[in-house]
Amino acid sequence: MAPMGIRLSPLGVAVFCLLGLGVLYHLYSGLLAGRLALFVLGAGGGHDVPPDTLPEGTVDLRELLAVSVLAAVRGGEEVKRVRESNVLNEKAKGKTREGAEEKMTSGDVLSNRKMFYLLKNSFPSVQINTEEHVDAPDEIIFWDRSIPEDIKEKIQPKEVPAESVTVWIDPLDATHEYTEDLRQYVTTMVCVAVNGEPVIGVIHKPFSAYTAWAMVDGGSNVKARSSYSERTPRIIVSRSHAGKVEQVAQQTFGNKTVIIPAGGAGYKVLALLDVPDKKQEKADVYIHVTYIKKWDICAGNAVLKALGGHMTTLTGEEISYTGSDGNEGGLLASINVDHQALVNKLPDLEKASHKQT
Numbered sequence: 001m002a003p004m005g006i007r008l009s010p011l012g013v014a015v016f017c018l019l020g021l022g023v024l025y026h027l028y029s030g031l032l033a034g035r036l037a038l039f040v041l042g043a044g045g046g047h048d049v050p051p052d053t054l055p056e057g058t059v060d061l062r063e064l065l066a067v068s069v070l071a072a073v074r075g076g077e078e079v080k081r082v083r084e085s086n087v088l089n090e091k092a093k094g095k096t097r098e099g100a101e102e103k104m105t106s107g108d109v110l111s112n113r114k115m116f117y118l119l120k121n122s123f124p125s126v127q128i129n130t131e132e133h134v135d136a137p138d139e140i141i142f143w144d145r146s147i148p149e150d151i152k153e154k155i156q157p158k159e160v161p162a163e164s165v166t167v168w169i170d171p172l173d174a175t176h177e178y179t180e181d182l183r184q185y186v187t188t189m190v191c192v193a194v195n196g197e198p199v200i201g202v203i204h205k206p207f208s209a210y211t212a213w214a215m216v217d218g219g220s221n222v223k224a225r226s227s228y229s230e231r232t233p234r235i236i237v238s239r240s241h242a243g244k245v246e247q248v249a250q251q252t253f254g255n256k257t258v259i260i261p262a263g264g265a266g267y268k269v270l271a272l273l274d275v276p277d278k279k280q281e282k283a284d285v286y287i288h289v290t291y292i293k294k295w296d297i298c299a300g301n302a303v304l305k306a307l308g309g310h311m312t313t314l315t316g317e318e319i320s321y322t323g324s325d326g327n328e329g330g331l332l333a334s335i336n337v338d339h340q341a342l343v344n345k346l347p348d349l350e351k352a353s354h355k356q357t
Contacts, residue, residue: 059123059165061158061192061200061215066147068167068190068202069213071118075111075171075188076206082107083178083186083207090179103175108132111188112171117141119169119190125162129325130169131295154219166193166321168298174264177239183207184279187266191298193321201302203266208277212270214306223274224307224335225282236260236268236283245289252345265292269300272309272335285342288331289314294321297331309335316343 082088088105112132119128122143167190172178174185186207192200199216214220233253237245242261250257260283262268271283298321301311312318313329316339334342 057125057162058159059126059162061160061194061218062147062151062155063145063157064123064126064165064167064192065155065200065202065213065215065218066151067119067122067143068192068200069148069151069204069211070143071115071169072188072190072202072204072211074118075115076204078110078114079107079172079178079186079188080206082110083181083183088179103179104132105172105175105179107178108172108175109135112169114141115169115171115188115190118143119167123162123165123167126165126167128167128169129295130171131293132171150221151213154221155215156218158218160194164195166196167191168193168295168321170266170295170299173266173296177263182263185263185267187264187270189266189295189299191295191302191321193298193302196320196322198298198302198305198321201299201304201306203270203299203303205267205270205277205280208279210275210277212273212275212303214303216302216306218306220303220306222303222307224309225272225274225284226336232256232258233285234258234260234283235285235287236262236271236281237287237289238268239263241289245287249287265296265300269297269303269311269333272304272333273307284334284337286331286333287314287346290330292327292331294319294325294327297327300333304333304335307335309333310339312339312343314343314346316340 082105088107091104093102093104109132112130113135116128116130116134118141121141170189173187173189177185184207186205188204188206190202191198202211202213204211212222214222231254235245235249235253235257237259239261242259246259249259260271260281262271262281265288268283268286271281272286297311297319301319304311311331311333313327314332315329317329319327332339332342332346
């Protein structure tokens with residue numbers, strides 16, 4: 001007897017293929033729909049969705065700049081909302097090295113939560129250092145991957161290893177002034193450092209809706225001031241340091257030196273720039289004579305560096321944004337000035353710095 005063969009009818013083959021297609025559809029339809037939604041929203045939507053991933057272990061600095069600007073603005077909205085509600089829930093969180101009381105408000109806490117989770121959910125592999133304790137989020141926050149046109153025009157994509165990146169957040173700079181309702185001094189800031197060097201800086205003023213941003217070897221939306229006068233230099237300092245600095249500064253730079261007391265490190269850096277804000281004072285040099293936290297100064301350092309300026313210790317040492325969260329040895333910031341010449345003029349302030357710390 002001849003061997004019997006198995007024959008499939010055309011109808012059976014068609015049914016089998018349809019079943020296979022059905023299984024594949026159920027397996028991948030969700031993924032495809034998610035990808036389509038992400039594409040549509042990323043092209044112009046305003047919903048919060050998780051970002052696509054770059055090659056494993058890398059991040060794009062242009063994207064980090066975009067989400068840093070968004071984080072500073074979102075944090076600023078919380079800062080402004082709390083201040084205008086006049087319910088600050090002010091608390092003491094300790095004392096500075098100088099013995100001054102450090103304050104914390106609901107504005108600090110809510111801004112910190114918004115900024116931290118927006119950055120962390122968008123770039124989970126990046127280390128983030130922030131001034132305040134991070135509470136659990138009350139909502140899931142993602143970046144929609146939209147990049148503002150001014151950033152697209154000036155900044156090219158640049159991938160770096162994620163492990164080399166450290167983000168520094170200051171959710172509310174000038175908290176003491178914030179509690180006194182001195183709103184002009186208040187900023188929210190984000191800084192991105194690569195291998196300890198500040199490369200992206202964002203400084204946002206919540207009460208005037210002004211944001212300065214810059215990327216080293218990239219571009220910026222802000223310019224430097226160029227009116228420095230050696231005969232009548234204007235030096236901006238902390239409000240609590242004005243008396244200590246004035247006499248030494250006048251001996252160093254001359255009797256016509258103008259001392260400008262102000263709050264907030266972000267505000268003081270903006271004083272060196274061409275900022276379109278009537279309440280923003282103008283200065284030529286920023287000096288700080290004591291210990292200061294890195295989240296206070298990293299963003300300003302990056303902005304100045306991107307514009308050709310400098311921020312160093314009082315002895316001219318570059319500041320590394322790795323390791324501890326504090327900077328010893330004071331601070332000297334300038335732009336369109338011979339920075340080393342300034343350093344050479346400040347031996348007395350450098351000594352004062354060590355006495356204060």
